[in-house]
Every structure is written in C-alpha cells, then in structure tokens.
Amino acid sequence: MTIPADLVLPPACVLFDLDGTLLDTAPDLAAALNRLRRERGAADLPLERIRPTVSHGSPGMLKLGFDLAPDDPGYAELNRRFLDLYREAIAVETVLFPGMDEVLAYLEVNGIRWGVVTNKPGFLTEPLLRALELGSRAACVVSGDTLSRRKPDPEPLLYACEQVGVAPARSLYVGDAERDMLAGNQAGMITLVAGFGYLGSEDRPADWGADGILERPDDLFGWLSAPGPVQRRG
Numbered sequence: 001m002t003i004p005a006d007l008v009l010p011p012a013c014v015l016f017d018l019d020g021t022l023l024d025t026a027p028d029l030a031a032a033l034n035r036l037r038r039e040r041g042a043a044d045l046p047l048e049r050i051r052p053t054v055s056h057g058s059p060g061m062l063k064l065g066f067d068l069a070p071d072d073p074g075y076a077e078l079n080r081r082f083l084d085l086y087r088e089a090i091a092v093e094t095v096l097f098p099g100m101d102e103v104l105a106y107l108e109v110n111g112i113r114w115g116v117v118t119n120k121p122g123f124l125t126e127p128l129l130r131a132l133e134l135g136s137r138a139a140c141v142v143s144g145d146t147l148s149r150r151k152p153d154p155e156p157l158l159y160a161c162e163q164v165g166v167a168p169a170r171s172l173y174v175g176d177a178e179r180d181m182l183a184g185n186q187a188g189m190i191t192l193v194a195g196f197g198y199l200g201s202e203d204r205p206a207d208w209g210a211d212g213i214l215e216r217p218d219d220l221f222g223w224l225s226a227p228g229p230v231q232r233r234g
Contacts, residue, residue, distance in 0.1 A: 011190060011224070013139070013166035014107055015157065017175035018118035018125065020055045020197030022100060023132070027093035029054050032086035033065045036078070040066070052200035055177045057119060058082060087124060091131035097196060099217040104137065112224065115140035117160050117173070117183075119150045139164045152179035154186035161187070172223065174214065181208040192223065 016022040019029075030050040037044060045065065053060040058079050062068050068075045096104075107114045115138045118125055122143035129135035140163035142156045149155045161168050173184035176197025184191035193205040193213040205213055214220055 011166075011170055011172040012112060013161065013164050013171040014112060014114045014220070014224075015117050015140075015160055015171060015173045015189075016114065017055075017173075017177070017180050017194070017197075018116055018120055018128075020176040021174055021180075021194040022096065022116060022134075023094055023128070024097050025094045025128070026051045026054045026198065028089060028091065029061065029086060031089065031092070032082060033061050035085050036082050037065055039081075042066075052198050052203075055198040083124070087127070090124065090128050094128065094132070096132070097217050103217050103220050104134075106221065106224070108137070110224075113139040113164050113166065115142070115160050115164060117142045117151070117156050119144035119179075121145045151175075152182035152186075154183045157183050157187040157189060161189075174220070178203070178205075178208045181205075181210045185209050190223070192220070 019025045027047060030045070030047045033050060034044040042065075050061065050064065053064045059070055062075065062078060062082060066078060068078060070079075104114060116125070116129070120128075120143060122145050125141060125143040126135065129138065129141060135141065140160045142160045142163070144150045147155055147159060151157075157171075157173060158168060161171055164171075168188045172190040172192065173180065173187070174192045174194050175181065175184070176194040176199060181191045181193065191210045193208060193210045194217075195205060195213045195215050196217065199205060212223070
C-alpha cells in the first residue's frame, strides 16, 4: 500500500468503528437473525448473505431477513426481539479481525491512544467490549446513543477526540461504511476504509473520499510509522 506523500504521520489517536472494523461480529449477529427467522417459521440464511448487511445495523439486517423497513408495521417489535436475541449471545463467536490484536498492542506500546466510535447502542457496545476484555483498554468508547447525533454527523468523533485529549487533526478514523468516512472527513480527521470489513457488492469505497483503503488490519502500520505531525490532505 502506498501512503500519500502529503500525509505526515504518526497520529496521536486512532479511532475505530466497531462492527466490521475492530470486531468481526457477523457470526453472532447472523445467529440472532436466524434464530428470529426460525421463530417466525423461516429457514436460516447463509452467513455469506447476511455478512454485508451487518454494518447497516438492525434496519439492514431486518430488511434482508423479513423485508421490513423501520416505518413498517411490526418492525419495532421485531427489532426488539432481534436485539434481545443478540444480547443473549453477544460474544460467542465474535473476535478481533485477524491482525487487529497486533495493531492494538502496537498502539498501546507506542503511546498512541485508541478508542471506539460506533452507531451500535451502548447497551450492546459496552457488554460486548467487556466480554472481549477491550473496554478497559480503550481510551474512549462512544456508542450510538452516547450523544443525540450519530454518524455520519461528525459530533461523535469530535466528542471522542475531546475525551482522549487529542485534536481531530492529530487523529485517524477507520471504518467500513460511507457514513464513517463522511463523519471523519467532516471532523477533519484522516479517514481509512476497512476494506476487510462488511462491504457489499454495491459499495464503492474508492468514491467515499477516504485517504486510503486498508486491505487488512496490519496495513494500518504503514500509516503509523513516519515521524512528524499529522497533516491531512485537502
């Protein structure tokens, strides 16, 4: 991977989206969706079909599983049941993406603070991070209901920078959805697409205005190694 010459690194803070970026949560979310489908008399869907919808949260998964949108009758009840089923088995198969543990260890050893900014609600984010023993390691955790606004609004990222005590211009955000890049760009951060995440065939990450695309987590090392302050393009 080639790093643009006009970006001077390392950052002082790296923030991650959760589902499809820091953690591979798709197996447990897919299991919850299929349990719900079985309750409603429907057959299981393969993980490969569910996986690209995970970054779109409950709306995307329930659209796939039941062809329901948030404004449709019955959606709210179905969503509550889906989240209950997921919370009951939230960390059975969920793991860090391969190579991400080494990335976090590098950040910690080198004094680069890291945190999580996700649209996942706090009642799911916090127990998940605790179960994987990550909550105490993160310098900040901003969930989808921590503030009144969520991504693609930049406010959660700006708030995370305040919590960590690092300016947005000295920070980097990694995510696997267009809203992540929109939020990061508006916040004035370096933005990187997690190309290893939950991208669907219709996604065009090259058009999202990111500074780069990571094919795997350890590609992040190339953005952390050069001396000097961060200077974002544009």
